[in-house]
Amino acid sequence: MIDAWGAHRIFVSPVWMLVPLLFMLVGMPGSRSDAAEVPVSAPVVEAVRISGTINPAVAAFVTEQLDRVNREKPAAFLLELDTPGGLDLAMRQIVKAVLGSQVPVVVFVGPAGARAASAGALITLAADFAGMAPGTNIGAAHPVSIGGGRDNGDDVLMGKVVEDAAAYARSLAMRRGRNPVWAEKMVRDSVSIAAHEALQRQVVDLVAENRTELLRMLHGRTYRRGDEIRQLVCQDATVKFSGMDWRQKILNTISDPNVAYMLLLLGLLGIFFEISQPGVVLPGAVGAMALLLALFAFQTLPVNYVGMLLIVLALVLFVLEVKVTSFGMLTVGGLISMTFGSLMLFEHTEPFMRLSRAVIAGTAVVTAGFCLLVAWFVVRAQRRRVVSGQEGMAGLRGETLTEVYRDGQIFVRGEYWSAYADEPIPAGETVEVVRMAQGLRLEVRRPKPVHTVVNTHPMSGSDKENIP
CATH class of the missing domain: 1.20.5 (Single alpha-helices involved in coiled-coils or other helix-helix interfaces)
Structure with a gap:
């Protein structure tokens, strides 16, 4: 027969044994409640910023970054753009990289006040998604001859260039589902339109105030890769900007x-x-x-080689000024040649492809000051008394050690010299060196007497009384 305490013990013991088991089940990593609390990592958008001309250094930087992101596979690649244009070959290199990217490419013309002109307009057309900030503009993609701002020198050649650029812009717009008519007008007629008008004309996809709003508006949009339709996921994305390395910065600066x-x-x-x-x-x-x-x-750069030759001619004239006595005329000619050569060195319709007038003026002033300084040193050196060599001996004074006439010996500047004179000079007298003759013999003479100033004014009466 089981007593009451025994019955209670039999009932309670299994219950207490189940308590640790319940804690173990709750704390297991595979429990449903714990799995629901694991945060989902935010998408990453790799980004670069172009602010300036499109040149080979910029093209190499952008293509290098696109190669990297296609290996790392982020959610998207963002290209913030503010450019007046640039070189056609560099632009086409960037466009090829954009069109061949598996990662979706977003071009954002911003911030407010930025522009995507000339080559920048075609890069914007090539992107999977194109956005603009309010207060920006796009267009003016008419090609310009690299040799200068005038494109009427060869109408046939320039016509081929325009046709090629127009077809290129039209094909890019059609590939991305944008307005091909306006894309062609930007090339043929140099049309430039504002952000909201570009949105209405279907040149770009959206207008956003900033980068955050741009990514929020793009979230969920689709893009095509071959026959596959993909969806862009960029809600609350982390934007990581990459910059140029020191080598690319140097190449970009010298352009x-x-x-x-x-x-x-x-x-x-x-x-x-x-x-x-x-x-x-x-x-x-x-x-x-x-x-x-x-x-x-x-x-x-659009280099004019006549301008470069004029600059070289200016340097030659500056060198001749030091060698030839021209009373400054060669320096004046060199300054004129350098000024005209600098003005002609880069010829282009766009100001960013031309030399600054302030740089030209500053260079001319500094060069003129340098040439005047060199000329002053040369004149001062020519007027200075010679202190060494044969010419440096003339005018020195010494003492005769023996009688000097046809031959003799003197002591000058701590050394003993053979000397001769036109008249006999006894030993122990001071002599002046006239010149150094052949055989290291010195021609000497008696020093010229120092003339004293004599008062020729008549003496007054008081002065005469003081004379003893």
């Missing part, structure tokens, strides 16, 4: 016309100093590097 111009002058001056003073090495090395960098930059 500026003003920087390339200064590198050209530095290179020519460095090589000139190395030729005029052989063995210094440093000016020649620096000049050669600067000249090579300038030549690299010139392949992306």
